[in-house]
Amino acid sequence: MKNKFSSFITALKAEHIKKRGTGFYWTSAIIGLISPLLFCIVSIVTNNDEIKPELPFNFYLKFIENSLLPFADFFFPLLIIITVSRITQLDHKNGGWQLMETQPIYKFSIYFSKFCTVLIANFISILAFIIVSMLGAWVLSFIITVPKVAIMEFPLSGIIHIIARLFVASLLITALQFVISVLISSFIWSIIIGFFGLLLTAFLAPFDLVPLWYPYDILSKIAAHPKGSDLGHWFTFTDYVGVTLSIILLYIGFNWYRHKEFKAAFFGKMNRTLSLISVVVVFGGFTYWLLRPNQMPDYDKTVFCGKIDSEEPIHTIYIVDNTVQDTIAIIPVKNNAFHYVFDKKIITDHYSFIVDQKYNGNVFFGAKDSIYLDGKIYGPKSDFNLKGTRLAENQMDTNAKMSWSMISYYMQENINIDKPQIITETLYKDWKEEMTASNKFRTIDNYIPKNDYTERNQKLITTRYLNMWNEFLKKRAALYPNEKTPEGTAIKEIKSKLSLTDESLLSSSEYFDYVKSQLIANNHEDIDENTKSILAISKMKQGSFKDKMLYWQMNKSIEESSNSADRNQFVATYINQFSSKNYQRKINHINRLAESLGKGKEAPLFEATSLEGKPVTLTDLKGKFVLIDVWATWCGPCKQQSPYFEKFALKYKKENICFVALSTDENIQKWYIAAKSKSKSVIQWHINTADTFSKAYNLVTIPRFILIDPNGNFVNANLPFPHEATFEILLRKALQLPEEE
Amino acid sequence: MTDYIIQTDALNFQYSKYKKVLENISINVPKGSIYGFLGPNGAGKSTTMRLLTGIIPEQGNAIKLFNEPLQEQLPLVFSKIGSLVESPALYLHLSGIDNLRYIAKLRNIPEDKIHETLALVDLTRDGKRKAKQYSLGMKQRLAIAMALLSEPELLLLDEPVNGLDPNGIIDIRKLLIKLNQEKGVTIFVSSHLLSEIEKMCTHVGIISKGKLRFEGTMQELSKAAGLCKIQVTVDDARQWQEKLSTAYENVTVIAQNQITLEIGNKDQIPDFIKNLIAQNASLYEIKILDGLEEWFMTITDEKNTYEK
CATH class of the missing domain: 3.40.50.300 (P-loop containing nucleotide triphosphate hydrolases)
Known part of the structure; x- marks a missing residue:
């Protein structure tokens, strides 16, 4: 053993004599520094001193993370392919393999001393990348304006972590290229295979077809997840897969090289075959075990805990259900940490968590789950990470991309409405694809959502597609009233996947829409949909399913109703159908809110600040009509509407009306700068008590346009946007001006 | 050993x-x-x-x-x-x-x-x-x-x-x-x-x-290579073949006035000539056909390869 070890060291030293004058390690260093150098230059050139709101971050680590993508995805694998080819070519070209094999050196030493040299080259490249990144960040800190939130500490442990991950993740591609390059003496093949492998990732990635073990992709996962494991492991499972597969590859590659022929190497003698089988079984088994997705085990209690990094003290976290907006839990936060154990059973569903009324997010959990919320709040910026037993579920929710499908495009653009065959086929195909895709999500640590989530998610996808089918039926019925639209086996199959009585899905309005559509499908009376629906729901069996259906429908009807008398009549008729008092209370509250915003009701007062910094309220404007535009500097649609609003302010300057732009900005300075530059014909206010204002005015989205009469009563609490023609018509009507020609 | x-x-x-x-x-x-x-x-x-x-x-x-x-x-x-x-x-x-x-x-x-x-x-x-x-x-x-x-x-x-x-x-x-x-x-x-x-x-x-x-x-x-093959040009070859066959190996007539035969080695050639002259042979030419090199060629030559 000692003999073999010293033989290995000798071979390694000799290998370093051999590579003299080839500039091997220099190439590695140079390729390592390209990416950070480019990033540094681009940062300097494109620097515009704009400081965006950000969470605190380490300036150096951020620099590394930013230049990681080109390095890990391209330059580094490229370097490996080239290095391996060059180092093996030295011997292929010069008859070196024969020369080495006629020296008193074990073949193991020959093979692995070369491999080791490549690994050293890899390490040098990584090191160059890190060092130049550090230097680049340091230089940058003198040239650009460093954000105040940036931490300038030298991130030693972070750097060591990234170096270790890059090194381990590069093993598999190095091993693969090495095995190929030793076996095939022509350099062109190893280069072609390497480049093809690298390019294939780019081609397959958009289709989500890259296998997790794909050697040319393991490195790029580091760029995609620079922070690495969610669970605090040093390496991710793909890194380990890289190691186990490298061992198998190197075993096969070395023995193939040692015995020259594949057959002789593995099937020539019994013990060679057996040892191949055992290596493949052991490490292949390991690989299989690593690649098999995990699911988090259940917890014995239901816990919601976590910590929130924030400059200001955090007091309370509310957990609110998404259907009725019921508060499920009020969790006190002490020293920015909290730990709450639910004593009642929690239905597994999506909930909202609201941090001190300001920040909120979605969380999926249920009984026997322990959720850990890792929150960061800095000024207007916040970031919430959910870990614990529903890590994968919540991550999948956060990462959910807007799924684009052909069928939704057809529906949107009214294409192929005349061809039910095409619609059915496309719908079925898109549905199938999305169902398959919904099974693919894994966290960086190879955790997949639990089955209840996946099933629920697939039911919601099915709901969405069936709703599209219903939309199609509606459009078709309108356009071709005399033609039949056969449902076909495909649609029947989709429908069979979705129960009509799945209460757990009723937190989604889409499922409500679907159930409703099925309830009223055979009602061909000439009445509006809401009426059909409420009639159908009221015939349902008493119980929580009916309650939820009824709640959705009443909520919708109240929202859409324009007339106070009708609304009150409606509520009075149906409110007793609820079996739960809770829903009655909720509906009454919604009705009251709608009522309070109704025409002629007194507009709730609120406190605001004027541009001059004086406190102001609505009473200051009594005796005049007041038209309020609720906006914020960060809101894009508000900016689109504001010129129209200003145009009307100028046009009706002489009338008895004030145009008020009421900002809900968190950052009063930003508002001040933006408001200063606006037209003087609009009064600029900033809201003091945003919370109470949005509750009283049922503010859901902005921009919002509110018209109040000279007595301080609502004319209209929800005007259309000013760019719409109805806006001015309504305005003139209120001001009792004649219609314009 | x-x-x-x-x-x-x-x-x-x-x-x-x-x-x-x-x-x-x-x-x-x-x-x-x-x-x-x-x-x-x-x-x-x-x-x-x-x-x-x-x-x-x-x-x-x-x-x-x-x-x-x-x-x-x-x-x-x-x-x-x-x-x-x-x-x-x-x-x-x-x-x-x-x-x-x-x-x-x-x-x-x-x-x-x-x-x-x-x-x-x-x-x-x-x-x-x-x-x-x-x-x-x-x-x-x-x-x-x-x-x-x-x-x-x-x-x-x-x-x-x-x-x-x-x-x-x-x-x-x-x-x-x-x-x-x-x-x-x-x-x-x-x-x-x-x-x-x-x-x-x-x-x-x-x-x-x-x-x-x-x-x-x-x-x-x-x-091994010493066995020397010579070509003799002499009148009435057939008659000489009979005479020589008794003393030498592989005596063959290859033309009307030419025979080939093997003698022990080159050193024997002068005596062989004297002997022929003594027997009144009309000798025109004697040519050595094989040397070490030729022998090497012979045993490695494809046509002459024989199975052992």
């Missing part, structure tokens, strides 16, 4: 099922000998050489080096062997000295040996130049230097004088003889030209078409 450095016991080798490249090759190289391994191109010399060095794995267990099976001694046996197989294996991007330094590192030899060896092959002046700038002969000499560096007990040289000019050939030959005589190095050297090595070899093995046609000392070779 003679101490053999290399011994093969009916060595066989085949690349595919049907084509045997080597068949029953049994070589015995005594310690201290210079063994010439002769054969035309494609006879199996290089394959034998590669098998002896383990570059291609043996399909059996027929090779013994230093009286031990080769396979059990790989690769450490190479500390006693210097070899040069086929085209010179050198790293062209390295200087001559670095090439030797590389070998010195692998074989754990002190570096001062490098210059000594360079001097031995007369490359001292060119040591610092890159090997790619070397002429073919210089490359060959450097490769030999690399084989010699560790002062091996056995040198395996495949066509070592290939591409050398006559002076170079003489120098190498002198060097090998010197190594053999002064240091007792056993040398196994292959060539396709008998003339190249017949002057230095003590033993010869001749291979053709994958089979060993002859093995023995140089003396044995001359003896």
